[in-house]
Amino acid sequence: MTDLQNAVLCCIERERLEFEWLEVRTRGQYVRRLRRLSRAEQAEWDRREQEALRRLADYDPEHRCNG
Ligand SMILES: [Zn+2]
Numbered sequence: 498m499t500d501l502q503n504a505v506l507c508c509i510e511r512e513r514l515e516f517e518w519l520e521v522r523t524r525g526q527y528v529r530r531l532r533r534l535s536r537a538e539q540a541e542w543d544r545r546e547q548e549a550l551r552r553l554a555d556y557d558p559e560h561r562c563n564g
Contacts, residue, residue: 504562511553511560518549 525542528534534542 507560507562511556514549514553514556518546518553521545521549 521542525546528542529539
């Protein structure tokens with residue numbers, strides 16, 4: 498595999514993780530606006546958001562190209 502192909506795959510993976518995080522965050526904000534969430538539901542959304550953000554942060558050290 499060429500460096501260029503590696504770079505493209507690397508960037509697609511990072512973009513996917515970033516998209517997942519943004520999506521879970523947006524959905525969490527949306528459901529909070531729709532109705533009052535229980536404490537457990539709020540904690541669940543917070544947990545999902547933190548988890549997505551952690552996956553993104555974990556990936557960053559492996560992301561060696563500038564895409
Ligand atoms: Zn990349």
